[in-house]
Amino acid sequence: MFTLEGQSGEARAGTIKTAHGEIQTPIFMPVGTRASVKSLWQEDLEEMRAQIILGNTYHLFLRPGHELIERMGGLHKFMSWKGPILTDSGGYQVFSLSELNKLTEEGVVFQSHIDGSKHMLTPERSMEIQRALGSDIVMAFDECPALPSTREILHKSLKLTERWAKRCKSVELKPHQHLFGIIQGGLELDLRHESMQGLVELGFDGYALGGLSVGEKNEEMVALCAEFVPKMPKDKPRYLMGVGKPLDVLNGIKAGLDMFDCVLPSRNARNGQFLTHDGPLNIKKARFLEDGAPPDPSCDCRVCQRYSRSYIRHLFNVGEYLAGQLITFHNLYFYLQMVKQARESILKGSFDDYYQTFYNRYTSNKWE
Numbered sequence: 001m002f003t004l005e006g007q008s009g010e011a012r013a014g015t016i017k018t019a020h021g022e023i024q025t026p027i028f029m030p031v032g033t034r035a036s037v038k039s040l041w042q043e044d045l046e047e048m049r050a051q052i053i054l055g056n057t058y059h060l061f062l063r064p065g066h067e068l069i070e071r072m073g074g075l076h077k078f079m080s081w082k083g084p085i086l087t088d089s090g091g092y093q094v095f096s097l098s099e100l101n102k103l104t105e106e107g108v109v110f111q112s113h114i115d116g117s118k119h120m121l122t123p124e125r126s127m128e129i130q131r132a133l134g135s136d137i138v139m140a141f142d143e144c145p146a147l148p149s150t151r152e153i154l155h156k157s158l159k160l161t162e163r164w165a166k167r168c169k170s171v172e173l174k175p176h177q178h179l180f181g182i183i184q185g186g187l188e189l190d191l192r193h194e195s196m197q198g199l200v201e202l203g204f205d206g207y208a209l210g211g212l213s214v215g216e217k218n219e220e221m222v223a224l225c226a227e228f229v230p231k232m233p234k235d236k237p238r239y240l241m242g243v244g245k246p247l248d249v250l251n252g253i254k255a256g257l258d259m260f261d262c263v264l265p266s267r268n269a270r271n272g273q274f275l276t277h278d279g280p281l282n283i284k285k286a287r288f289l290e291d292g293a294p295p296d297p298s299c300d301c302r303v304c305q306r307y308s309r310s311y312i313r314h315l316f317n318v319g320e321y322l323a324g325q326l327i328t329f330h331n332l333y334f335y336l337q338m339v340k341q342a343r344e345s346i347l348k349g350s351f352d353d354y355y356q357t358f359y360n361r362y363t364s365n366k367w368e
Contacts, residue, residue, distance in 0.1 A: 001205050002237045008351035010230050010256040013343045018084040018136040019176035023051045025258040028335040034059050035079040038266050039325045048333045054261045057129050058090040066132040074134030087135035089126045091142040123164040127171035140168040142182040147215040158184040158195040178205035192228050206237035213243045225255040253342050265331035270324045272316050275331045278366035288313045301333040
């Protein structure tokens, strides 16, 4: 499934092969929670050359239901997306909606955030839902403890995740689907190694780092990745789940990670934040009232090529939906160009130079 094509320091460039196309890594995956990347058309994603998108098992299970999606020909056909799709397991919602659920050895009993109805999500059920969705990459069902947590809680969690991973492996998926295991253990290196060893013995098509960006300090996450990621299996894709800001992604690439996803570029867009080469730009600021320059002069996306800061500020301040669409398009394009350029620098053996140049400019705080 994975071919390593180049390395610069620990940073890696490779190719992941799936039934719906190849993915050149490192890669960022736009998040399409409910079978849609918020405010964008699939044509937009194709134009920005998104190679793979992410769907949410929990939300698609509740609405419209995985059985309906399967009857409609699977998630690819249902949402008219021809490229690869990764679906998460629902495990993160166990964490983020913890006030609505009850955790047991069998799985999680949760109360729908939509209508209050109760449901049981088990490892087997998660696999059945993802099998029906027909995604290319399926994530094992895990438990994600918040940080900080005690070693006792972290160890208990990783062992439960390992037992659930074994149950996930016992469920037959569709022939084209690949199953990834999720490594837990918080910020404790020895627990991360223990979790990884258990999953490697079970044998997965790829390995993800879960349980990060859930309450720890950013520098703690960066340090853990730098120390732990190089010890992950080299012949399998490495995926950092739910992270993060542009520099978080670059730090992950520097540590040797291949795949990333986060709602931040689209969520921040809906709050008026452009992510630019000179750092985050809040379009709501009065300084942009009569600013005729493009949002990011160094960007060649169609938003920056056509529209001014003044115009987009106006759209945002009067509540026009177009503002969110334009900023979302730019932000995701920005991420995809960033990882594409990172890949090119890795293949040239010059990733550190690219990283330092990007870092210095992005942290210049030009818009503060």
